[in-house]
Amino acid sequence: MPELPEVETVCRGLEKALAGQKIAEVRLNRKGLRIPFPAGLKRLGGAKILSVGRRAKYILMPLDTGQTVILHLGMSGRMVITPEGAHYAPEKHDHMLLRMKNGTQVTFNDPRRFGLVDITPTNDVEKHRLFSHLGPEPLEKAFDADFLAEKLKGRKTDIKIAIMDQKIVVGVGNIYASEALFRAGIDPRRKAGALKRPEVEKLVAAIRAVLKAAIKAGGSSLRDYVQTDGELGYFQHRWAVYGKEGKPCKGCTCDAAKTGGIHRIVQGARATFFCPVKQK
């Protein structure tokens, strides 16, 4: 499922394909995804896409009309580029087609339909209801130990739940939450407000490190961020703990035969993976 690094990689691919291009036509195959498609979507013909950027897990495409198109990939969303002259083979769950005047097509495919598309005035993007409450970007300066310590103060919720809270910090999904806590050596069941200052510092560094490494892996494993089939942004990861229940964890002194290796628990109806030896 796309988390921040995947969304970042998709953005870079879309930027290459779409920045500076004019939209010829927007084709919609249904009424909407998680929310209805905005009325203005089909009237974007002639608009020029200025750039493609990202805020949290949202893809932002500012246009020369003063509007910005907002895209979210949800759980199962994919973007597929069909270059000019290439044959477009329609697939099940192709919900939105962006056809450019230069012949390039971008297809938004999303089986589970947890994704969304919206349009908002570019000047007010941060005021949009989806953005107004969001915490800082994990890779920017505003997200530091002082900030996180302040946000965690007094919180009784589990630390894993807290770092997935978009009001605290954006972009950390279920996979990277487990990965970051493993790297920081912190038990995911610890109460957020009970973390000591050095642990908060380790956690900030770990969140940054796992996200950066994944972005790097995404960028380097794809040619121009586009796979040969045109799909953007998905790449092979090597998780340390995610999905590895019972397996020994890398770089840890635990004896998997004795400790059961990596444990799987459920927090907030989401799977969490951790090593009870390394993570305290």
Add this chain to the structure above:
DNA sequence: CTCCTGTCCTGCCGGC
């Protein structure tokens, strides 16, 4: 406020 649960949706997998 903070915390917790329900909701959306389809593909996939295990059990019978």
Add this chain to the structure above:
DNA sequence: TGCCGGCAGGACAGGA
């Protein structure tokens, strides 16, 4: 083999 229940999960809405 086929059916079916259960699970997976981002993130909001709304209730306690």
